[in-house]
Amino acid sequence: MSEPLPEEEFTARLRALSSRYWDTHPFHVRMHAGTLSKDELQLWAANRWYYQRCIxxxxxxxxxxxxxxxxxxxxxxxxxxxxxxxxGEGGAENWLRMAEALGLTREEVLDERHVLPGTRFAVDAYVNFARSKPWVEAVASGLTEMFSRGLMTRRLADMRARYPWIAEEGFAYFTTRLKVIEGEGRSTLDLVVRNCATREQQEAAVAALAFKCDVLRAILDAVDYHSGRS
Incomplete structure (x- = not known):
């Protein structure tokens, strides 16, 4: 069996997966360019809700x-x-407020009438992954936190500028999440590095993070396809 990777090399392997993150997905590119329709933003919010509620x-x-x-x-x-x-508190509640600011009713988000099969399949697979894999692999899958702060910062600025019709209270999820995401990313990375003592565990952690990146992109693939853009 191979020796464990040095901490610096293991960390670099994890960070290298940033190229698989969903920040470069065509749907996000259009979002930041301000070219999404209101219907597309609503579909995105309703589908992202299913992910938020399952976290x-x-x-x-x-x-x-x-x-x-x-x-x-x-x-x-x-x-x-x-x-x-x-x-009435928490990140999920703030996401519902975002959906409402986009013109959706709380009822239609909560009853999941807009959730696409591809989104449901991807998110359910993520929950099942966490249930069936060793806990440290499930924790490693959440290391997308390392990549998300930059995307969230850019999204907040671009949505405010490109979609001025969205009420400011609709951005509460992003403003509150930005206050904790960097610290969570560091603590998650430390936890994974500390508990992956073997090369096998390290490789499994890298694979778990790659899987999570694929889950996120699959959600946008479903929304993009339904929107007729791909």
Whole structure:
């Protein structure tokens, strides 16, 4: 069996997957250029909602599989961030407000009438991955956090500039997420590096992150195809 990669090389392997992240997807390119229609933005928000609502379920699966109480305490904070400490709070609630700012009703987002089969398949596969794989692989899949801050910063600026009809309160998800994403990315990377003691575990972590990048791009593929742009 091969020796484990040095920490710097392992980290570099993970960071190199930034080229597979969804920031360069044609749908995002058009979003930032300001060429999406209102209908396309609504479809994006409704489908992204399905991903947002499933993130706490993914994180709960990690907790269920992790034997380390220190890791569970750390990871449990993410569920609270998304679900909120009480009703009407949290990242999921802020995403619903974004959908409403785009002209969707809360009812039509919550009943998932706009969620496409491709989106549902990809997101369900991600939740099942977290349930069935060792917890550190599921944590590694979330290392897309390393790549997301730049995209989110650019998205917030471009959407404000290109789609001025969106009310400012619709951007609450992005403004609040930007405050925590960099710290979460660093802590997740540290957790993965510390707990991948063998070369096999390191390779599995790299594969997990690649899988997550494919899940994200599959969501946009579904939206893009339905919009008739691809």
């Amino acid at each position: 706490p379920r993914k994180d709960a699966a990690i907790l269920a599989n992790c034997p380390d109480p220190d890791v569970r305490r750390q990871w449990g904070e993410r569920i609270v961030w998304h679900d909120g400490a009480r009703a």
